Amino acid sequence: MGKIRLTRRGVLSLLPLAAVGPARGETPLGVPGLYAADPLTALALRGFDPVSYRLGSTPQAGVEAHEFAWSGLVWRFASAANRGAFARAPEAYAPRLGGLDPEGVAAGRLVEADPLVAALRDDRLYLFRDAERRARADTTLIDAAEARWPILRPDAAIGG
Template sequence: MIRTILATLLLSLTAPLAHAQDWALGGMDPVSYGADNAAVPGRRDLVTLWQGQAWHFASEDNRSTFESNPRAYAPGLNGLCVVALSEGRPEPGNPRYFVVIGKRTYFMRSEAARQKFLADPQRVLRSAEARWASTHH
């Protein structure tokens, strides 16, 4: 009996950690990037599963907005760092370092990469998109 209780308790403590790996955008609310121009952590209790990942939201309104058109809120270039990709290296971006261009959110790997992007966004984005297109078509 005690073994069962301990096993259940241990499983309940480790389960959120295992599932955290499947959190899209590191748990950031995808709608907040465009709506608030901020990386806002989503709540554990406001979740939608999409494309095999758990997308978290800061509010019920943001979750509803996302659910109406999830592709519109997915990061550009599949969340890769725009600067690294423009330089030929497909590296993951960090959801805390972002820029919204039009209605699309793009991630960078660091604040230094974000500053490099902001120095010439058109050129960097064009180069990254060209490299992305050559590997995904």
Template structure:
């Protein structure tokens, strides 16, 4: 690869955990995980819920927003239980060796107690592509670390 495109450069710069990584995707601009959606609510309310700028935590260099103090407390006690897989990158993208940073917080799925996000794939695609994403994650993660 002779040159790194702007997209990849932005991913490395702003991308800041989990199949687990050690950084969180915050998109191209800003430093807020999951575009401000409450990661705990995916588990407790079984739906995508926008967090509040007034209820936040810092973890792995990213700001996490929550809809309630209780959700923030749960996250702070055990962030790895609630953090999205592949550092918040699109699960389908990881399945195809891509680093898709822009996700759609409304397209998600919990599989085996883990949160998976997507840039727009269907729920069926998330489940079907998970084995490929799991296999590809070490290579994609290593690429992010360069």
């Protein structure tokens, strides 16, 4: 009888079937892209430190030694101090709109964003799909996205 072999891709395709709750790499309710999560690792912001966006001009990569689980994802930090700040107030440091692109949210769509294309507006972190969308993001667009988000967000159907 022949042997059955699974490739790495084959094994990975079976993982969601074995999971109870969100599979690693999926965000709450299985919506891809929330908090710019890496689909294979479940790392929020693809491993960038959310606190570092407020400390310098470019975000810093987080390290495995400073991880924190929040909102169904793993968040990494460049330092223990940054991890502690986030743990005390995650909503203050996590990107607004679930880390999705504000232009897409304003238009009623869940559009994934790039964690390296970010901006602070009114002391809130927003991520954008690309630099052109970030350049177009004025107060009117951000306000429209914020107004639409409570209806559009994936957990709105369950009262979250």
